[in-house]
Amino acid sequence: MSIQLTNPVNRTFAEQLSASKGEPAWLTALRGEAAEAAESLEWPKPEKTRIDRWNLTAFGQYKKPEALSSTAELPASVQALLPQDGAAPLHVQRGSGAAFTRISEELKGKGVIFTDLESAARDHADLVQKYLFQALRKDENKLNALHAALWNGGVFVYVPKNVEVDIPLQAIYYNDDEEASFAPHIVVVAERGSSVTYVDYVVTTESSGQTPLVHHSAVEVYVGAGAQVRFASIHHMNDSVVDMTIRKAVVENDGRIEWIIGDLHDGNTLSDTISLLKGNGSSSDAKVISIGAGAQKMSLTTQAVHVGRSSESAMVTRAVMRDEATAIINGVTKIEKGATKANGEQTEKVMMLSPKARGDANPILLIDEDDVKAGHAASVGQVNPEQVYYLMSRGISKSDAERLIIYGFLAPVVSAIPLDSVREQLQRLLERKLEA
Structure with a gap:
């Protein structure tokens, strides 16, 4: 049909x-x-x-x-x-x-x-x-x-x-x-x-x-x-x-x-x-990983809305942008009035591999309660040339050095995935997209 x-x-x-x-x-x-x-x-x-x-x-x-x-x-x-x-x-x-x-x-x-x-x-x-x-x-x-x-x-x-x-x-x-x-x-x-x-x-x-x-x-x-x-x-x-x-x-x-x-x-x-x-004592943990290539445009948002007391959230996003790809990475932690003792943490990091690539990391904290904890970290940058030079000085080619640095950048998210099958499949797709 x-x-x-x-x-x-x-x-x-x-x-x-x-x-x-x-x-x-x-x-x-x-x-x-x-x-x-x-x-x-x-x-x-x-x-x-x-x-x-x-x-x-x-x-x-x-x-x-x-x-x-x-x-x-x-x-x-x-x-x-x-x-x-x-x-x-x-x-x-x-x-x-x-x-x-x-x-x-x-x-x-x-x-x-x-x-x-x-x-x-x-x-x-x-x-x-x-x-x-x-x-x-x-x-x-x-x-x-x-x-x-x-x-x-x-x-x-x-x-x-x-x-x-x-x-x-x-x-x-x-x-x-x-x-x-x-x-x-x-x-x-x-x-x-x-x-x-x-x-x-x-x-x-x-x-x-x-x-x-x-x-x-x-x-x-x-x-x-x-x-x-x-x-x-x-x-x-x-x-x-x-x-x-x-x-x-x-x-x-x-x-x-x-x-x-x-x-x-x-x-x-x-x-x-x-x-x-x-609910009170509820929790969330979000790990997001992404690679952009070509001219693709990406909007990746992770949100945690705290309503219950003593609720906790953690968000980690890591993205790598190649070619002319664009990524807007948004992390939103919203703590509502009455969500006392809530704790929300977020980290967004973007690595750009091309001068034409663009990555924006936007941490957003919206806090309507006093007795809470909330924090964020965000960074956007290119491959560190000093790290590349150090690896090349040890006999590693420039392309292999950059690849190792990229995998190291993504490793904190990939290695934290508790499911072997998902981690292995994700690793294969990462390699395919980075080396395309």
Whole structure:
């Protein structure tokens, strides 16, 4: 099934799309309301980045993919991302929809749900309706509204109270058809006292072509009291794709969210990762790493909003800019009135490898409470010539010396990633993008 997505997207179109997929009435209504709101809303306005100049309406066509009988049918580049354990939980989305899902009977027996969001909306309607577009408002801006109207595939993860999932749940979203819409929505729910690690990769294959396309995705994470969620995501698509991804976690009392984000996309990028520390004693830790090349433009924002007392946040972003790439790195720590004893720390560092590259590091502290701690560090610079000279004096070539310095610059983030598979895959992509 193929349905053309045109601009503007109106209520009738969104409802017809939903009906064609057999979605429940409440989801059809949600899509219709979002599409109607999108007609009067404006695009987000990130700091110092004019995304309204990007091609933001190349939504492609909704194309329902054929199901895969096994992972052996995946392209070789996608198979390289598969977990080494052939029985590990896995979800694969190809273009506009789910193609493969695997979860053990043991996890099912514990009440864990790991399936595509479209199926979950039918099979677990009450649960999905409780959380879908609650952390992210569908009427906040044009991007959110269009995504709410048009999202496809995605994943729904649900971990019941006091259940610990000790093996990462992995998802791969890949597109091998430049005409297929690509807009996954991810919902992760960890009930009180539970724990889960979720890892995803967002990629295009060699056969995806060079037709302009917007990958617009959204993530909602709900961390219950005393629960722990680790969310890792690596994006690497070709330069014809605009990558627009909004992530938000809501964290209750003594809950914890860990973000590990690798923005290694080759095209223009808007990435916003938000932790709402709603509960007392809640915490977040965000590690973001990025490499820009060519003429790509990137807006990378990490935010922590402190509402609960004694809440803590840490944010570290490191970016390397080559050629004529531009990166605007924003770190926002917001401590609301009443969030006493809150502690927020952030660090943004940008290394530029070319005189034509540009990197801006913008630490922002918004403090509405007195009895708190908050700090920031930011730097933008080039490779230190003294370090290069020192390494060359030890017999190392200039290019190898610069490469070692760059890896050393990124190492504090890469080495701190606790997941071996994510760290190794991130390292491979870093090497490929730096040496291209």
